[in-house]
Amino acid sequence: MMIRGTTRVFGIFGHPVDHSLSPLMHNAAFRGLGMDAVYVPFAVAPVRLGEAVAALRALRIAGVNVTIPHKETVLAYLDEVDAAARLIGAVNTVHNRDGYLVGYNTDGTGLIRSLAADLAFDPAGKRVLLLGAGGASRAALVALAETGAAWIGVANRTRPKAENLVAEFRDHFPGTDFAVLDLAASALAVVCPSVNLLLNGTSIGLKGEVFDALPWQQLDRAAVVCDIVYRSPDTPLVMTARSRGHRATGGLGMLIAQGEAAFRIWTGQEPPAGVMRQALAR
Ligand code: ATR
Secondary structure, three states: OOOOOOOEEEEEEEOOOOOOOHHHHHHHHHHHHOOOEEEEEEEOOHHHHHHHHHHHHHOOOOEEEEOOOOOOHHHHHOOEEOHHHHHHOOOOEEEEEOOEEEEEOOHHHHHHHHHHHHHOOOOOOOEEEEEOOOHHHHHHHHHHHHOOOOEEEEEEOOHHHHHHHHHHHOOOOOOOEEEEEEOOHHHHHHHHHHOOEEEEOOOOOOOOOOOOOOOHHHOOOOOEEEEOOOOOOOOHHHHHHHHOOOOEEOOHHHHHHHHHHHHHHHHOOOOOOOHHHHHHHO
């Protein structure tokens, strides 16, 4: 890749950002299409986020991804936030349209795409057990409800957070029934026989931790399992699910799908099929 005076610059704001896989994915897609563009990491301290966003305009940076800890705070600095991102309350993609900054959230759509591509699963009319009530679970809940999930049960260690999450969205999605559950085997065992998708939005598994509150025996044999946590090798949750005969996927497919969606927003072009996945496999 040759950087010239005409090269368009994209990047990611995070803190830390060293371990981000997004530069690998996007630069591979630019190369694949022969585009005169580059994607670079920017370590932005929380107190400097406002300056960093202003710099997008000053430096005419064409677009950035936004990751932890800036996804929620960045909204205040943008000119426009698309409806889905506003509902989730988090932005992971910023598009610089001639100095006018528009925020999007491609995490939710990435999840839905990954469920389709990696598990052949469509949430419409389905029952979902969602573990966790943090930022990742929030984006998942909105995307699942928007896609027409019939029932979403939220189980969280800190129960009031699950209650708040459900209370916030219950009226917005009248077509979806919501429930709050204790993150305990006895409580989960009651719903597991009728669950179609088990989705982990907690950080359990990130470092290889095992979920001990899961009543695997009770989970419907046909249920599929998705772990938003991305880890290589797979998380114990994904490995156990597969060993018990469930179709299961980790967060890699979602990571790729959210990147592909951001790429489309920025460039109006489709990233070459499989290129982002291949870049991560190397
Ligand atoms: P993110 O934005 O990635 O979702 P977060 O907002 O910090 O991160 O949320 C982390 C989620 O993982 C929360 O649901 C958290 O549960 P609490 O709300 O009770 O903190 C959950 N979590 C993290 N470690 C956990 C553990 N050891 N056991 C159970 N839940 C855990």
